[in-house]
Amino acid sequence: MSIIKNVAVLGASGNFGTPITSDLLAANFNVTIITRTTSTTAHPPSIPTLRIDYDLSSLIIAFANQDAVVCVVGPGGISLQKTFVDAAVAAGVKRFLIDDFGWGLTEKGFQEFGAIHAQRREGWDYAAQKAREVGEFTWTGLSTGNPIDWAMKKFPMMGFDVKTHRAIIYDSGNERFTGTTLSGIGQAVVGTLLNPSATANRFLAVQSICTNQNELLFAFEKATGEKWEVERHTSGELIKSGKEDFKTGAGMWRLKLAVATLYYVGQSRGMVAATREESDAELLGVREESADEIVAKLLQQ
Ligand SMILES: NC(=O)c1ccc[n+]([C@@H]2O[C@H](COP(=O)([O-])OP(=O)(O)OC[C@H]3O[C@@H](n4cnc5c(N)ncnc54)[C@H](OP(=O)(O)O)[C@@H]3O)[C@@H](O)[C@H]2O)c1
Structure with missing residues (x-):
């Protein structure tokens, strides 16, 4: 798979988006922040930022020339994942990082989380379906467990x-x-994009x-x-x-x-993995x- 250089981040100034964005910059990726026209979030002025409506056509334009999109929007934006995936596919994005940063496909969650999990999973399953249909498009889910x-x-x-x-x-x-620190979460994203082949179309278990x-x-x-x-x-x-x-x-x-x-x-x-060796921490360079x-x-x- 070709090298990933241009990376768009949705949710870049959030709890996890902030360390992810600064670690991507430190690793020399060309980062673009994508934010909502309605956003009141402050974004670092030094980073190119596109303020758009989150409709399909605006997202396709925003994702043009991006090799990867990192989706780290907060819970309120989870239902938009399918639209983000459609836009990524249409714009020729090679890797879409789905909004996991939790427990992935685990069956161990309390049943009370069922509706929340189902909504998240709808977007993840859709990304997987698109990856099967469109050869150039791939996805990754980072299950970071407790932050x-x-x-x-x-x-x-x-x-x-x-x-x-x-x-x-x-x-x-x-x-x-198991727990992953904020710097571990940032490194997991960097490690994914530096290892596109080994991280394609799968969930990875992350722990610090x-x-x-x-x-x-x-x-x-x-x-x-x-x-x-x-x-x-x-x-x-x-x-x-x-x-x-x-x-x-x-x-x-x-x-x-x-x-x-x-x-x-x-x-x-x-526990996201029974042992560190069984996790993907080493592959991703998570210390x-x-x-x-x-x-x-x-x-x-
Ligand atoms: N494992 C855990 O225990 C744990 C804990 C916390 C979070 N998480 C997960 O980590 C991911 C990121 O969470 P976070 O806490 O970092 O998010 P957050 O700080 O609440 O929000 C991040 C950004 O998402 C965008 N956003 C918020 N509401 C939106 C909406 N309705 N539509 C579109 N965009 C919206 C905003 O960006 P703009 O204003 O720039 O548009 C916001 O700054 C989520 O999947 C969350 O569930 C997991």
Whole structure:
């Protein structure tokens, strides 16, 4: 497959789009940001930016001369994936990175996520269908699992309140899960585009670390030089409460069940691959990071 040089990013200033875009630039790709006419998001003025309506004809024009499109729009834009794929095919784009950055095709998610997953999957399946029909068009899905540094900082429910030095440990704290840092997510995209043949038409499992809550707590206490106040909860309580919230339409069900996915005892629901060797981290050049390194980054921010 020919070399990929020109890359358009949809969702470039989002939580994940920001590190992806800066890592693509650092790796010397020619990056163009595509954004909505209605967007209020600030984009770096130094990067070429096309502000367009997200209809098929405008997208085809925007994607002209792009070798790859990275789709990293937030949940509100997921339903547009089929239109993005149609535009990419019509514009002759060679690689479309579908909007996964989660758990890929896993069957291990709680059934409450079914409708969300089905909507995401519709776009992914469509990209796969187009790749079968149009030889030049290919896709990749990056299953990065838990975005560990971003998620720990944003959601104390994950167990670590970096500001108050308090922890919530679920069950024994020994359940292992994989995480990908923001820099790992950026590198995974770069690694995909640098290895177009090996990454074509498949999901790749990405991880920076495989860890558990006890290891992370140990790292936090070591780095801060103090014992953290620990509350004990169970993943069972979290699941029960998340499922009740789902039934009543309360907003926290997603977060509760997402955290429970990591810590549900004995289920390995939070692992994108059983071992680092079984993941695609090496192929993509995603560095292994220790709990100490990740914790140090969080405490510095
Ligand atoms: N694994 C996990 O735990 C996890 C956590 C978070 C996110 N994710 C996934 O990662 C991907 C990116 O999420 P994110 O949090 O980075 O996204 P985000 O920050 O919420 O949004 C990224 C960008 O998407 C564009 N966008 C927002 N709403 C849109 C809409 N209705 N139509 C079209 N574009 C829209 C906006 O770009 P413009 O304003 O420039 O148009 C926005 O800046 C998603 O698939 C998300 O589900 C996974």
